[in-house]
Amino acid sequence: MKSVAVIQARTNSSRLPGKVLLPVKGMPLVVLAARRAANTGRQVIVATSLETTDDFLAETLQIHGISSYRGSLDNTLERFVTALEDYNDETPVFRLTADNVLPDGALLDEIEQYFIEHHLDYLCCNGEKSGLPYGMSVELTRLRHLRDAAASTTCKYDQEHVTPYIRRKFGEYYFEKYRELSKGHFRCTVDCLDDYLAIQQLFSDIDDPIQVSAFTLVEQLGSCSYQPWQRIPARKLVLGTAQLGMQYGIANLSGKPDQSMAEQLIKSAIANGAAFIDTARAYGNSEEVIGTALRSGWEGRSRVVTKLSPLTHCPVDGNQEVIDAFVDASIYASCSSLRMQRLDVLMLHRASHMTDWNGAVWKRLLQHKAKATFNALGVSVQSPAELELALASPEVGFIQMPFNVLDWRWDQMIPKIIAQKQQRDVVIHVRSALLQGLLPSKSCEYWQKANAAQPENIMEWLAEQTQNNGKTSIADFCLSFVKSFSWVDGLVIGMETLDQLAENVKILCGDDFSQQEIASILATRPKLEENSLNPSCWR
Structure with missing residues (x-):
């Protein structure tokens, strides 16, 4: 036949x-x-x-x-x-x-x-x-x-x-x-x-x-253009775009990329497996940069995670109607800038907004979610207490948290994260895996700005661990460490050049550390004070 x-x-x-x-x-x-x-x-x-x-x-x-x-x-x-x-x-x-x-x-x-x-x-x-x-x-x-x-x-x-x-x-x-x-x-x-x-x-x-x-x-x-660079996709890559909308990062020497370079970065990241792009109303004009890049037919190839305005100008005694207006303005501004009728993921930029104004912000967001203004709701957290609050809220489908090889603050929370992921769908994205570019830096000046008392000891430990674990660079070691945790669904990584993107993709496509290797690393890591782990405390 x-x-x-x-x-x-x-x-x-x-x-x-x-x-x-x-x-x-x-x-x-x-x-x-x-x-x-x-x-x-x-x-x-x-x-x-x-x-x-x-x-x-x-x-x-x-x-x-x-x-x-x-x-x-x-x-x-x-x-x-x-x-x-x-x-x-x-x-x-x-x-x-x-x-x-x-x-x-x-x-x-x-x-x-x-x-x-x-x-x-x-x-x-x-x-x-x-x-x-x-x-x-x-x-x-x-x-x-x-x-x-x-x-x-x-x-x-x-x-x-x-x-x-x-x-x-x-x-x-x-x-x-x-x-x-x-x-x-x-x-x-x-x-x-x-x-x-x-x-x-x-x-x-x-x-x-x-x-x-x-x-x-x-x-x-x-x-050909916009094809993968590695044999496998970098599935845990989340393209961070703060650098695309403003000057960002303690070790950023390249500056804010222009629109052409930003589009190349966005499209190349998607081609190499980035399932998510991370942005926020507070990241300068990054939403506009992303919206312009995706409008050429790339819509839907990667989900955009944006964050509500920090609401810094919202009156502390604002009633529900006032809060609704501020929340709505932020959401519709994001839709306009990103050129989307419906947002993929909307996160609170500050976890405290779950309870501030007697919960008015959270109430309004739940109303928008019921109307499908966005597909998923999430929270960006800064501390273990905020993470615990987010994990306890069944409406939260996305959580973004800082986490890196020196960050001991989350040790007691990891079992709780794993337990929640076993019970429901919750996506965990990790930011600051390189601590805003500080960890790979060999500049004592940068470390001192980050309140590190003995930066030489930390830099020496990072170099030793990099060599002992067969990694090509400190960035390779730090990113490999974070991506090796099964509960980490994605690493939010910002970059300003295609060379940086290529290096990050190569690292994320590399082998994970074993549980034994992770245990060995944790057993020797130096103690970095909390005011060094939190960039908002830096000088």
Whole structure:
């Protein structure tokens, strides 16, 4: 039974309108995708809509001799089934999309062979479970299952995404032949302008874009813009952006990056695994910097954690109505600056605001959460007492706390953190893992500003531990120590240059310390006074 590949395509994509018609090596993206899928002789049909916005797309396909079908814009499932009405029920049907041009006939042949040999009803290939980049997306099922889905479901999500009904019925089975390639955190789809430029770059030196192997292209992806630098993603990286909005950090010599550099940092961090970006109303114009960087089609690739205004100008005797106004103003200013209708995560900048003004701030935030003004609520804490308060509040889903290799203040709280994480969903982000850049510093002047009485002893201990634990730098040692704790979900790390980002990504992708190594480190660490551990006390 011969298989057929159906490529869904439309012109009215929201992030990059008309992307399927953008040229790569002299041919529209949709044409390149179709010809690559057909390069071993497979029948390929491009399924687009009857909307007038797709008239030129249909004409383009006809000019290039690509078989096409036009049907419902919103009911893509129906479009697939109707396009294949002359085919047998048992026909294996590939689902492809026009914004993914890397899949070729040879890959489809391998997937089809595996599908038939294992008597499967559904098989997919994409992302980390397949070891292949996001954008090497292929789904394979039988036509009868598509027909059954079209007749059985009225769910708009099922109709738009074609295969959810089938996946629920038969389960998701992944093609894992290339899992050991470990390229699942790479990206080769075209969703925004940066993606398109990367695909143009990828094909720029290719003589035959139709016949070149998908795996040749995958191996060359690393040379393209905004691709990972390491074999694995830096999953615990949280990009701190105080430096992007103002001068920040005791050892910051580079200064505040301009918008261009800030965008490169933000996008490169996301490409390397940063699932969160951390900011605040109080971080200068960092929210505006982030909003501008993400508006080019990067929205949703990383969650933004912002913090409520410190409310320093809010009157101490303000009533609920006054407090509501201050809270609302901060939230809506964040939405405007970040260009978001709904915030991902909103945190209190000061844990005391949970109880200040007779709990008026917290009450207003809970009202906003009930209205879905933001998806999650969190608290930034400074002390063990504040952490205990946050852990005791079931509404708190995110906690940010300072923690580093010299910070002994949290020793008694760690078991409580672990216990709470076992009982409910609470994400713990750690800041000051380098104590605002102080720990890697070899300047006695900086240490003295931080109230350290005997900085030479501390610097010597840090250097010894770095060497004894086989780390390349003090920063490597300090970050590796913090990330080795299982209860730490993310490290908020600020940086001003791509070199700093690359070094931090490399460290976070390195091996964790064992429990024995952590115990050995803790057994010898010097005592740093609390007024040195709290930057607000520095001179």
